[in-house]
Amino acid sequence: MIFSSSLLENAVNEFARLPGIGKKTALRLVLHLLKQDETEVERFSEAIATMRREIRFCKKCHNISDRELCNTCSNSMRKQQIICVVESIRDVIAIESTQQFNGVYHVLGGIISPLDGIGPEQLNIDSLVKRVTEEKTEEIIFALNPNIQGDTTVYYIGRKLQGLPVRITTIARGIAFGGELEYADEMTLAKSISNRIPVEQYISSVQ
Amino acid sequence: MIFSSSLLENAVNEFARLPGIGKKTALRLVLHLLKQDETEVERFSEAIATMRREIRFCKKCHNISDRELCNTCSNSMRKQQIICVVESIRDVIAIESTQQFNGVYHVLGGIISPLDGIGPEQLNIDSLVKRVTEEKTEEIIFALNPNIQGDTTVYYIGRKLQGLPVRITTIARGIAFGGELEYADEMTLAKSISNRIPVEQYISSVQ
Numbered sequence: 081m082i083f084s085s086s087l088l089e090n091a092v093n094e095f096a097r098l099p100g101i102g103k104k105t106a107l108r109l110v111l112h113l114l115k116q117d118e119t120e121v122e123r124f125s126e127a128i129a130t131m132r133r134e135i136r137f138c139k140k141c142h143n144i145s146d147r148e149l150c151n152t153c154s155n156s157m158r159k160q161q162i163i164c165v166v167e168s169i170r171d172v173i174a175i176e177s178t179q180q181f182n183g184v185y186h187v188l189g190g191i192i193s194p195l196d197g198i199g200p201e202q203l204n205i206d207s208l209v210k211r212v213t214e215e216k217t218e219e220i221i222f223a224l225n226p227n228i229q230g231d232t233t234v235y236y237i238g239r240k241l242q243g244l245p246v247r248i249t250t251i252a253r254g255i256a257f258g259g260e261l262e263y264a265d266e267m268t269l270a271k272s273i274s275n276r277i278p279v280e281q282y283i284s285s286v287q
Numbered sequence: 288m289i290f291s292s293s294l295l296e297n298a299v300n301e302f303a304r305l306p307g308i309g310k311k312t313a314l315r316l317v318l319h320l321l322k323q324d325e326t327e328v329e330r331f332s333e334a335i336a337t338m339r340r341e342i343r344f345c346k347k348c349h350n351i352s353d354r355e356l357c358n359t360c361s362n363s364m365r366k367q368q369i370i371c372v373v374e375s376i377r378d379v380i381a382i383e384s385t386q387q388f389n390g391v392y393h394v395l396g397g398i399i400s401p402l403d404g405i406g407p408e409q410l411n412i413d414s415l416v417k418r419v420t421e422e423k424t425e426e427i428i429f430a431l432n433p434n435i436q437g438d439t440t441v442y443y444i445g446r447k448l449q450g451l452p453v454r455i456t457t458i459a460r461g462i463a464f465g466g467e468l469e470y471a472d473e474m475t476l477a478k479s480i481s482n483r484i485p486v487e488q489y490i491s492s493v494q
Contacts, residue, residue, distance in 0.1 A: 082383035084358050084376075085351045091338040094331045098316050104469075107377065109305050110338065114351075118339055124301045125336035131298040132320060132328035144292045144321075151291050169291075170314065176289035262311075 142187040142204045144169050152184050159183045161218040167191045170262045178270035192233045209240050222250040225261045238279055249276040349394040349411045351376050359391050366390045368425040374398045377469045385477035399440045416447050429457040432468045445486050456483040
């Protein structure tokens with residue numbers, strides 16, 4: 081693409097760096113912004129820069145947060161003794177959208193996947209074990225994607241928590257094996273939370 | 288979607304305003320930016336704000352420009368006597384990318400389309416006629432999308448230019464009827480410029 085303006089070219093190139101955005105889509109987005117009021121574009125640009133600059137990760141659950149502790153961890157109305165363990169922030173958003181879960185979260189920041197070179201030490205597992213020990217957690221609900229990596233992670237953390245007086249469950253397999261948690265519809269996801277089963281029962285049903 | 292952070296929510300909502308970007312895609316893009324260095328995100332945000340704030344439209348051809356006159360109109364190496372008339376800035380970029388055209392442009396800013404309420408008075412047609420009269424233009428090449436609206440616009444402007452000593456041509460119909468100029472491959476577009484035909488011949492071939 082050859083541009084008549086370097087300002088335009090810059091903006092298009094910046095958009096085209098985003099995942100799944102090609103040059104033509106980038107151009108379409110930039111020309112759309114060009115038609116908007118200057119204040120609206122200012123707001124767009126500011127929202128992104130501010131988000132990156134000021135966002136933090138909750139020191140307890142590693143979820144995205146505006147403060148040191150996220151809205152969920154600092155909310156006394158939520159059952160702090162029930163921790164839902166998820167792979168990523170997106171999964172928190174997906175579960176929150178079902179409005180069926182009243183506990184708190186723990187974001188692992190990934191999943192054990194030796195093929196991708198991701199081992200347990202790169203994930204927020206130690207802080208989870210510490211949390212369960214210190215806070216007298218009653219229940220851990222695993223809400224990981226139902227695939228080999230998810231099962232491995234459940235198994236690994238399950239072993240780490242052995243001996244602690246905590247009930248360990250996993251969301252029901254309402255989601256098809258190999259599916260992605262993030263794209264599940266809210267009904268299925270809500271059902272899989274309310275129908276959660278003890279992890280021993282889950283593992284034996286897989287084998 | 289329920290967010291744990293209003294900063295995140297703002298950024299996602301701003302992205303989701305863009306055409307063709309839904310909430311889930313917006314979230315994916317924002318989480319991608321969140322993983323980038325702060326300086327990179329600053330650069331992204333700045334490129335967009337600066338573009339909107341500082342970009343101008345060439346006072347001669349109405350193309351996007353960094354200055355009062357665009358790179359093409361102020362370039363003495365380009366044939367200022369050959370004007371390629373296009374619907375939008377995207378078409379200029381598409382034609383420039385073929386590197387086959389050495390004249391200048393005139394961006395109409397749309398196309399005559401009574402059904403969409405777009406009449407000739409909303410387009411940059413008067414400035415084109417003025418330009419042709421004052422600059423002793425030798426040739427006008429219409430490079431409009433080959434559909435009813437494009438044909439109407441060619442016909443309307445052709446009438447306006449009647450009597451002026453200018454050759455009026457249109458790019459060859461290398462592009463299928465109903466197709467979009469913007470998405471044509473560069474070879475087809477390049478060929479359709481070099482095989483341009485006089486507008487009288489074009490109109491009679493359509494009828």
